Amino acid sequence: MEAHAHASVGHAELEIPYNVHPRPDTGVYNGKLGIWLFLASEVMLFGALFSSLILLRTGAESWPRGYEFLNIKLATFNTFILILSSVTVVMAWSHLRLGNLKKGRIYISATVLCALIFLTAKGFEYSHEFHEGRFPKTNNFLGIYFTMTGLHGLHILGGVIVFLYFLGPGAKMWAKEPERYTNRIEIVGLYWHFVDLVWIFLFPILYLM
Amino acid sequence: MALRRQIRVGSQWMYADEAHKALREAMRVMKDEEQGAHGGHHQSWIRRYVFSTDHKWIGIQYGFTALLFLMLGFCLMILMRLQLGWPGTAFSAMKLLGESRAPGGVLLPEAYNQLGAMHGTIMIFLGIVPLAVGAFGNYLVPLQIGAPDMAFPKLNMASYWCYLPGGLIMLASFFVPGGTAQSGWTSYPPLSVIASAGQTWWLIGMVFLITSSLLGSVNFIVTIIQLRAKGLSYMRFPFFVHAQFVTSFLLLLAFPPLEAAAVLQLMDRVAGTSFFLPSGLVVSGQALTNAGGGNPLLWQHLFWFLAHPEVYVLILPAMGIVAEIIANGTRKPLWGYKSMVFATVFLGFMSFVVWAHHMFLTGMGTTISAFFQTTTMIISIPSVIILSSLFISLWGGAIRFTTPMLFALAFLPMFGIGGLTGLPLGLAAADIHLHDTYYVIGHFHYVVAPGTIFAMFAGIYYWFPKATGRKLNDFWGRVHFWISFVCINGIFFPMFAQGLAGVSRRLYDGGMQYAHAKQIAAQTNPFMSICAIGLLVAQVPFIINFFYNAIAAAMGHRDEGLGSNPWESTTMEWAATTSPPLAHGNFEVLPEVYRGPYEYNVPGEAAAFIPQHMPDATEPAPRGGLLPATAVAMREN
């Protein structure tokens, strides 16, 4: 057994225990715990925005209903696309666990494609709203709509950047440490599912209420 | 007892001092190897010292940066106190603020607001939290749990490199037209929304700082759970680790609502939204053209949802430091360790349900006020448990009145005053009279200044030898302590009297413009300001002491007779590795833990103290231990 978790002087990069294989008593590897903690903070971030939406809406004299002018068909399409991207990323991770980098990369690329379609559709939505003279400052509903979907969109963009990294320079890790690479995709996948989860709640609350 | 100590190294008995010398030489050779000599791996200067991923160096980066920001925040306070002591007087020091803020050296009221807002922001977000968590936490937690580094070293580096730009953005805001943020560190809208550009910079700086905190807190929690040594169960943690653990959860879960609020306020300021702006606002005679319909109280709720847990972020690491020093300085285990741990967890949990006690006067109904008043009273209980346990821990101890111990001991009554004066503020009825008065300022400064900051000083004096191999000068440490202690009480104690008399906070003239406040303001403010200047003078010996010894250490001048465990401590950061610890991986061999954290003067054991990682008090060659002989010294008393 090579002591690959043994900390020693003189190595270029320090070996951190439980980076790849789980710690026996907790059953998780470091990155898994780390990403769930990060997602916990994201729950509080989006939760605060939902909370603000509720406070503003229940205190407002008048509040427009989203469906009066927002594009429900496009948003429904976007919801399907995002759910599809959640499936593709979990398929990617499964294929990587089966040792198939090629199929893994295909599914990661599919995820990125779905994400870009989502962002493009969002772009059309936003420009349509601006065209009709509806801006964040027009009223508080639009303000919260643009802020929440905008922040969500930034999270999608962040995920795309990370996926592209793992398709590109990050893929070198597969040759030397395939399990570590697979774990990384699992971690990004968890982040991605969370972004999907937020949209699952954003969609009805903003568009259908 | 002048016998030269002998220790067993491998199969040989050696004189301890010779062994230490040989070991240090070996360490030096290995360090050189690592840095490129002798054919070892070479790290560029930038990778080693600028973008380091070593938690010890990152801790030192945080420490230096935070101390500089603390000094800056302190200087802002000095300028404020000059104004408060002698309102409207010209001071040459004021001229540092420039003509637009202090024409002819006389501070303008708007400029006073800038000083106030930034003093608070800098002290809390750029000074204390980075020092308590980023510096002490980063440096000590992996060592105390027997880990080679943090779980995510690169993330650690990223968190420092979000903190520094955030701090620089805050600094840059001073030079923006209209000046820096001037709506209080609390940035209440509508004022903060209509304020000048500096407020936008404040918000952006906060986003960087919050990001830094989030990255750091994830790292701490994963490190503590996953990388603790074999045998280190949760109830064997040094109390400092528990404190940092709960603090990290507070940072993780409480900061995001403020981040959301900052985004909303940025939208209000930059995109013209009205999240926090009600309809019908008129500013300087002109009606605002925004859509309106917003709620200023939304900001207050979101802000205080973070800011209340934030104050526990300020105090918990300090309690952790004091607990370590008291256990070590009394030569006996902490009394009520288990209760302290559960109290800390309960405190962290409760801190999320008390926030609206900062909002008693915003028009809340009596039911909601009663709810928050109740939770606030309940949350005082765990603080009392922790403080009482620390006091009782002194009983029957063989107290060593070292400089760190002086600061740690002073923390106890000072935090006591701070905590007790919080009680009338937490009672809604009494708060009607005391809200937004100097009573509040006195209360929170007692907790943070002679409270947390004294604990920080205690920690610096205590752990300086760990990080550098040198002790700070003891005489000047005591001078620093006594003058600071007297002056700091002189500044803050009169504030309670001022508050009770009705002197409001954030008044640029300290209350002189109000008939009911004039007399007490005139009686107390000059005295308090003189004490502030005294406090400034008291820091000079500390600054010289610190830099002199830090530079000497950096140049390689170690304290030859000091050893790795000068305070004869049981926790792993002292006993299981060198001082300073090994540059790469902390320990030669990762230690294993066999006992609790405070085995001092254990009845029935000959040894005066038994480090956590030692299986047996008398066995001289434990795995991971470098100084077994220290455990064989005779028991005290």
Added chain:
Amino acid sequence: MNDPAAAVEPGADVHEHAGIGDPNAHHHSPEHILKEMRTYLVVFVSLAALTAITVFAFYQLKTYPLKIAITVALIIATIKGFLVAGFFMHLLSEKKVIYAVLIITVIFFIFLMALPVSHHANPFGS
């Protein structure tokens, strides 16, 4: 016992010693992974169906009071959320430490949602 290198170190990789007690052993078999992939497809179809139901229900409930529409929409969204979290994020088979983190988060999330309620529920003078 005298040679440190021979003993199992605290950070050692115990995965190689996987036996009956190893919680991760069964997760690595190809059959199990293929079974999981089939589950993901079933979940995907369910999510797509629930999305369609959400929109359909919305059109049906337009004439009903807002509270009913919100409740129905949130119930469907919650079910979808559970499917994503339980299967895609494999929360249904996660470890205790993750559950602990999430329970703490849920509790504080509830406090956060109580924020607007606490604001509106009891105004001054009521």
